[in-house]
Amino acid sequence: MSDLHLPAGLNYGCIQCGLSCKMFNEVSVEQASRARIEEIDYRALMHPDTRELSFLVKSPSTGEKDVLRRHCGTCVFQREDGLCGIHHAHGFPQKPQTCQDFPYRYAETPAGAYIGLSFACTAVLQNAGPAVSEQRDYLAQNRQRANAVLNFRGAVRLTHRHEISWEAYQLLEEDLHHILNGVGEPLEQRLIAQTVYIDLYAAFLREMRGDSIHRVNRPMPQDFGASGRFPADSGPATDEKALHATRRKYIERDGGAELFRIARKMKGSGGLQRAFIGLITAFRQSLDYKGKRPGRIATTTKIMRHYMTHALKIGNVKLDPLGEPFDYEAFTRIPFDLQPGSPEDELLQRFLDHSLFRKDLLAVESVWLGQRLVLMYVALIRWHAIGKAALLGRPRVDIECLREAIRIVELHYLTHTKIVTLFDKIPSLGMILDALVRKPAFAPSMMEKQL
Numbered sequence: 001m002s003d004l005h006l007p008a009g010l011n012y013g014c015i016q017c018g019l020s021c022k023m024f025n026e027v028s029v030e031q032a033s034r035a036r037i038e039e040i041d042y043r044a045l046m047h048p049d050t051r052e053l054s055f056l057v058k059s060p061s062t063g064e065k066d067v068l069r070r071h072c073g074t075c076v077f078q079r080e081d082g083l084c085g086i087h088h089a090h091g092f093p094q095k096p097q098t099c100q101d102f103p104y105r106y107a108e109t110p111a112g113a114y115i116g117l118s119f120a121c122t123a124v125l126q127n128a129g130p131a132v133s134e135q136r137d138y139l140a141q142n143r144q145r146a147n148a149v150l151n152f153r154g155a156v157r158l159t160h161r162h163e164i165s166w167e168a169y170q171l172l173e174e175d176l177h178h179i180l181n182g183v184g185e186p187l188e189q190r191l192i193a194q195t196v197y198i199d200l201y202a203a204f205l206r207e208m209r210g211d212s213i214h215r216v217n218r219p220m221p222q223d224f225g226a227s228g229r230f231p232a233d234s235g236p237a238t239d240e241k242a243l244h245a246t247r248r249k250y251i252e253r254d255g256g257a258e259l260f261r262i263a264r265k266m267k268g269s270g271g272l273q274r275a276f277i278g279l280i281t282a283f284r285q286s287l288d289y290k291g292k293r294p295g296r297i298a299t300t301t302k303i304m305r306h307y308m309t310h311a312l313k314i315g316n317v318k319l320d321p322l323g324e325p326f327d328y329e330a331f332t333r334i335p336f337d338l339q340p341g342s343p344e345d346e347l348l349q350r351f352l353d354h355s356l357f358r359k360d361l362l363a364v365e366s367v368w369l370g371q372r373l374v375l376m377y378v379a380l381i382r383w384h385a386i387g388k389a390a391l392l393g394r395p396r397v398d399i400e401c402l403r404e405a406i407r408i409v410e411l412h413y414l415t416h417t418k419i420v421t422l423f424d425k426i427p428s429l430g431m432i433l434d435a436l437v438r439k440p441a442f443a444p445s446m447m448e449k450q451l
């Protein structure tokens with residue numbers, strides 16, 4: 001069990017809010033879960049309109065595996081009050097495995113399993129219940145049977161061209177934690193400093209591996225075989241040495257003063273943030289259609305129109321999960337200055353720290369991209385928190401608004417949500433997004449408060 005890593009300082013105990021069901025479009029039901037449901041009087045727990053039907057259907061997406069039947073947009077076992085009928089009548093262990101797995105997220109790595117939590121969960125957002133570290137025995141058992149396990153045992157890609165060893169990644173993650181928890185700098189500057197640090201490390205690595213346009217006879221990725229990337233052991237120095245060199249120069253030598261000096265020099269643009277977040281929210285909202293599924297051209301046109309209206313600041317801001325639109329003035333009127341040590345500051349810091357712990361940076365093409373997406377998530381959290389406060393008529397972002405914003409971002413925008421399906425369907429949208437993320441002004445723009 002020593003290879004089981006649990007988050008420190010996080011508590012979780014299910015308070016049965018019924019939200020877990022919203023996390024899954026399809027709840028797969030393997031043989032053991034099916035047998036557990038069949039041993040209870042499950043028909044009494046199903047929606048009355050469906051009691052004559054099987055509780056299982058073939059997956060609409062794959063047509064193969066068995067999934068729970070849905071009725072009027074929810075699982076047939078979900079009660080009117082939103083709670084799970086099986087959990088309510090027979091207890092947590094009787095539920096399908098997928099439902100038991102929520103809100104835990106299992107990530108297998110060369111250093112063992114990291115057990116993370118979803119911040120879409122009400123109990124996690126409130127840090128309610130016993131410490132996760134006290135649930136080691138249960139988690140060790142559930143890890144063996146969990147349906148959704150992320151596998152990060154392969155090579156770690158620092159950038160799309162460079163692989164690094166797991167050991168180097170762990171050192172980098174330590175440094176990113178260190179920068180994130182640095183005192184005396186606003187959160188926005190700490191996140192930009194993380195971006196700068198990854199860029200500096202990548203530059204050091206490129207230089208040490210000879211991946212430079214100034215070198216004659218330099219090795220190129222095609223020399224390294226089918227992967228087309230510089231593997232972890234290429235170049236005259238190892239990636240760990242490059243990381244230690246970066247750490248010495250930008251963290252240890254002057255306590256990070258130079259790193260933050262570079263971060264502060266980076267200038268962003270509120271216009272770029274508006275256009276970019278407008279694009280992302282339009283992506284996501286295009287997935288929630290009523291009636292006939294819109295075609296590719298209609299979807300692209302709608303997204304581009306949305307992008308332009310945000311870029312030009314026309315009309316109001318519409319973020320579908322919040323319901324009503326709100327005015328752009330809200331970004332000026334309602335401050336998002338989380339006071340150090342306040343409950344709001346503690347919650348956002350806990351979420352960001354935990355994102356690193358649960359290995360969110362490894363869930364996309366490269367660590368470089370993963371960290372930039374974190375900046376996008378923070379911008380989205382800010383938009384939704386301010387929107388929520390505006391709609392509730394509150395003068396500032398309080399803990400309730402922030403919890404709702406983090407929940408929405410976990411449910412709708414992270415890489416484990418259905419937003420990724422859109423990039424598979426319309427690759428050109430992914431290319432537009434990629435071009436925007438690569439702009440040097442991207443990081444400071446995501447942290448810009450003047451919109």
Ligand code: SF4
Pocket residue numbers: 020021027068075076077078079083084085086087095096099
């Ligand atoms: S079985 Fe229960 S927890 Fe699982 S999706 Fe259905 S209602 Fe939700």
